[in-house]
Amino acid sequence: WEVYNAKLASSNGVCTWGTMGGGKTFATQTIIDRLIHYGRNIIIENDPKGEWVRLCLARGGQWFQLGPGAKTRINPFSAPTARFGFSAAAQRRQLAAHRGNILRQILSILRGETSLGFTVEEESCIDAIAEAVADGSCRASLPGVVEYLENPPTALSELVGSETPR
Numbered sequence: 001w002e003v004y005n006a007k008l009a010s011s012n013g014v015c016t017w018g019t020m021g022g023g024k025t026f027a028t029q030t031i032i033d034r035l036i037h038y039g040r041n042i043i044i045e046n047d048p049k050g051e052w053v054r055l056c057l058a059r060g061g062q063w064f065q066l067g068p069g070a071k072t073r074i075n076p077f078s079a080p081t082a083r084f085g086f087s088a089a090a091q092r093r094q095l096a097a098h099r100g101n102i103l104r105q106i107l108s109i110l111r112g113e114t115s116l117g118f119t120v121e122e123e124s125c126i127d128a129i130a131e132a133v134a135d136g137s138c139r140a141s142l143p144g145v146v147e148y149l150e151n152p153p154t155a156l157s158e159l160v161g162s163e164t165p166r
Contacts, residue, residue: 025051033059076102077133077140092134100130103145121160128156 014031018024029052032042036059044052056063064072077099086094103126104118118126129145132138138148 029055036061075141076106077142077145079140096127096130096134099133099140100126103129106142125156125160128159132156 014028016024016028032044033055036042042061044056047053053063055061066072066074079095107118107122107126108116129138129148132148132153133140133144137153138144
């Protein structure tokens with residue numbers, strides 16, 4: 001963990017190669033089990049054979065499935081876990097920044113643009129939405145944001161201008 005502790009790496013990733021039946025899953029699960037024991041958080045992004053569910057549940061983890069036909073939904077605006085030692089105001093600012101960044105990423109994907117920035121008006125609108133979610137005047141969900149923008153409050157219309165395309 002020297003590289004990680006020296007702040008030379010911000011996260012660790014693992015890729016395992018080998019022949020079928022060679023023990024890849026067993027070896028990787030052993031490593032993961034030990035990391036969990038030492039307090040590490042683990043995410044398994046792909047489990048097509050369902051080999052990780054038992055370990056996940058045995059260690060008190062949370063398992064869910066995403067994809068076509070799955071009933072699980074993810075709300076990108078849900079609040080991350082509050083950090084110990086931060087003031088309520090600092091946590092509110094952090095959450096608004098988190099939600100604004102998520103909204104920027106979603107909008108970039110929808111626009112098909114990954115390198116272009118946003119106009120001043122768009123940035124102002126994104127920040128206003130994040131604040132509206134924080135103060136409860138906009139539901140913290142994508143449908144909530146759409147509803148909010150379909151009938152924007154006067155202050156938002158004045159902030160971004162009435163000529164701004166929807």
